[in-house]
Amino acid sequence: MTRRIYIFDTTLRDGEQSPGVSLNTGEKLQIARQLARLGVDVIEAGFPVASPGDFEAVRAIAREVRGVTVAGLARTSFHDIDRAWEALREAEQPRIHTFIATSDIHLQHKLRMSREQVIEAAAAAVRRAKGYVSDVEFSAEDASRSEPDFLCRVLETAIAAGATVINIPDTVGYAVPGEFARFIGEIRQRVAGMEKVVLSVHCHDDLGLAVANSLAAVAAGAGQVEGAINGIGERAGNVSLEEVVMALYTRRDQFDCTTGVHTEEIYRTSRLVSNLTGMPVQPNKAVVGKNAFAHEAGIHQDGVLKERTTYEIMNPKMVGISQSSLVLGKHSGRHAFRDRLAELGYDLSGDELNKAFGRFKNLADKKKDITDADLEAIVEDELRPVPVTYGLDYLHISSGTTVVPTATVGLKKGDELLEEAACGNGPVDAICRAVDKVTGVPCTLVSWGINAVTAGKDAIGEVTLKITENGGKPYIGRGISTDILEASAKAYVNAVNKLLWETGRVKGEN
Numbered sequence: 001m002t003r004r005i006y007i008f009d010t011t012l013r014d015g016e017q018s019p020g021v022s023l024n025t026g027e028k029l030q031i032a033r034q035l036a037r038l039g040v041d042v043i044e045a046g047f048p049v050a051s052p053g054d055f056e057a058v059r060a061i062a063r064e065v066r067g068v069t070v071a072g073l074a075r076t077s078f079h080d081i082d083r084a085w086e087a088l089r090e091a092e093q094p095r096i097h098t099f100i101a102t103s104d105i106h107l108q109h110k111l112r113m114s115r116e117q118v119i120e121a122a123a124a125a126v127r128r129a130k131g132y133v134s135d136v137e138f139s140a141e142d143a144s145r146s147e148p149d150f151l152c153r154v155l156e157t158a159i160a161a162g163a164t165v166i167n168i169p170d171t172v173g174y175a176v177p178g179e180f181a182r183f184i185g186e187i188r189q190r191v192a193g194m195e196k197v198v199l200s201v202h203c204h205d206d207l208g209l210a211v212a213n214s215l216a217a218v219a220a221g222a223g224q225v226e227g228a229i230n231g232i233g234e235r236a237g238n239v240s241l242e243e244v245v246m247a248l249y250t251r252r253d254q255f256d257c258t259t260g261v262h263t264e265e266i267y268r269t270s271r272l273v274s275n276l277t278g279m280p281v282q283p284n285k286a287v288v289g290k291n292a293f294a295h296e297a298g299i300h301q302d303g304v305l306k307e308r309t310t311y312e313i314m315n316p317k318m319v320g321i322s323q324s325s326l327v328l329g330k331h332s333g334r335h336a337f338r339d340r341l342a343e344l345g346y347d348l349s350g351d352e353l354n355k356a357f358g359r360f361k362n363l364a365d366k367k368k369d370i371t372d373a374d375l376e377a378i379v380e381d382e383l384r385p386v387p388v389t390y391g392l393d394y395l396h397i398s399s400g401t402t403v404v405p406t407a408t409v410g411l412k413k414g415d416e417l418l419e420e421a422a423c424g425n426g427p428v429d430a431i432c433r434a435v436d437k438v439t440g441v442p443c444t445l446v447s448w449g450i451n452a453v454t455a456g457k458d459a460i461g462e463v464t465l466k467i468t469e470n471g472g473k474p475y476i477g478r479g480i481s482t483d484i485l486e487a488s489a490k491a492y493v494n495a496v497n498k499l500l501w502e503t504g505r506v507k508g509e510n
């Protein structure tokens with residue numbers, strides 16, 4: 001029978017423990033509302049005893065966010081548990097989550113407690129929490145490095161004291177999947193009362209195995225997975241919840257499990273968490289990375305154009321990304337190139353396509369981002385060559401914070417040098433006006449953009465701009481220089497030459 005796996009989100013507690021991350025109450029509330037929309041089962045809103053700010057955030061989330069369990073973390077000390085309850089008391093479904101470490105390393109060096117003391121502390125903590133709320137989770141911190149007999153005794157004690165959820169953390173990301181699955185299986189078999197409670201896992205990613213370990217645990221019978229959006233958290237982070245959810249869905253043939261997550265909300269949640277925590281998502285991150293549904297290689301692009309599932313195991317729409325993207329670069333092929341040109345309104349085939357494709361490959365060897373403007377320019381320049389009516393001979397600019405920007409341009413028309421000067425709102429505007437005076441064609445600059453073609457302080461800048469005459473057809477111009485004003489002047493003159501040619505104002509073969 002298909003099992004329902006509970007998703008416990010700890011983005012606001014363990015996730016916030018990422019070095020450098022600190023969220024205020026307003027930001028935590030925004031994330032909590034989105035997590036509720038995402039459909040997680042539990043939101044661990046914070047560690048109320050940690051600070052007044054954390055307490056307030058847990059209280060605000062407990063008060064406002066409905067339809068989801070809100071949990072607060074507490075050590076086994078009664079003060080922690082009492083504070084957690086104070087923060088959670090207005091929650092619709094409150095859960096107190098109490099924990100204590102069970103590995104010998106932690107007992108000896110950190111807690112400085114004997115095993116018997118840990119058992120007593122666990123039992124007392126669960127009973128204290130139970131006095132406030134029916135839903136109590138107990139975690140055996142560093143469980144995966146704990147001696148199994150002792151761990152089983154602690155867990156049995158917590159269940160006997162009233163815990164409803166038993167969590168097995170791989171606190172330091174030490175476990176490996178096969179071993180972790182056997183460990184979970186053993187706990188299920190050996191711990192009295194385990195069948196009455198939810199068995200949970202909480203995996204960290206120190207060896208990059210958090211997803212594999214969480215899935216192995218689910219296969220071995222775990223019923224709750226704890227993790228964070230984008231996999232944020234202590235050190236290398238928690239398991240990435242979106243990866244677990246999509247793996248369970250995509251490979252349901254293997255797991256036969258469902259979750260309550262509305263997967264179309266995944267991407268939005270990931271963006272929100274990244275923006276508010278300031279932790280960028282790596283481009284090649286599974287499920288939510290910028291490249292997760294992008295294809296650059298020609299053979300892949302050809303496959304995806306013919307049938308998306310050749311290279312995509314998930315539909316991007318399922319995670320809230322509108323569509324996959326074909327990124328044009330040096331590894332792309334003719335199919336993707338032609339497809340993109342068709343989207344831009346150019347229908348090329350045969351010789352025309354081959355010529356334009358050759359130009360594109362040359363450009364892609366030099367430039368890492370090929371934009372639509374690059375493609376338009378390739379088609380326009382290469383396939384519909386335009387005579388150079390005017391060429392930039394020289395440019396002089398006077399600009400600054402205390403002078404009116406003024407440009408003097410010298411344009412060559414055949415052997416003739418034509419010179420004009422003009423003032424403008426800025427140096428680019430002054431250049432355009434001076435060129436207009438020379439050509440006698442007043443144009444409007446519709447858009448202007450610059451791209452660095454090479455890196456460093458002396459980078460070559462490439463200006464791409466669009467002009468129109470009286471709001472008519474737009475013409476694209478491009479110019480390259482280490483000086484962006486010179487690049488602008490070249491681009492503007494290039495666009496004017498196109499306009500003059502296409503409107504029949506210069507003689508020659510069109």
Ligand SMILES: CC(=O)SCCNC(=O)CCNC(=O)[C@H](O)C(C)(C)COP(=O)(O)OP(=O)(O)OC[C@H]1O[C@@H](n2cnc3c(N)ncnc32)[C@H](O)[C@@H]1OP(=O)(O)O
Binds near residue numbers: 017051075077101
């Ligand atoms: C694996 C995890 O992610 S666990 C959660 C980790 N998260 C955090 O620590 C973030 C919030 N923490 C904090 O703000 C602070 O550490 C506080 C408020 C909890 C405690 O601060 P302080 O009282 O100054 O103690 P400090 O953090 O220096 O040391 C922790 C103390 O808690 C004890 N402790 C640790 N875990 C537990 C536990 N589960 N139950 C009881 N005591 C514990 C330690 O042994 C140590 O006790 P000691 O002071 O007697 O040596």
Ligand SMILES: CC(C)C(=O)C(=O)O
Binds near residue numbers: 014099141167169171
């Ligand atoms: C408190 C527990 C669940 C924890 O965060 C861990 O062990 O990593």
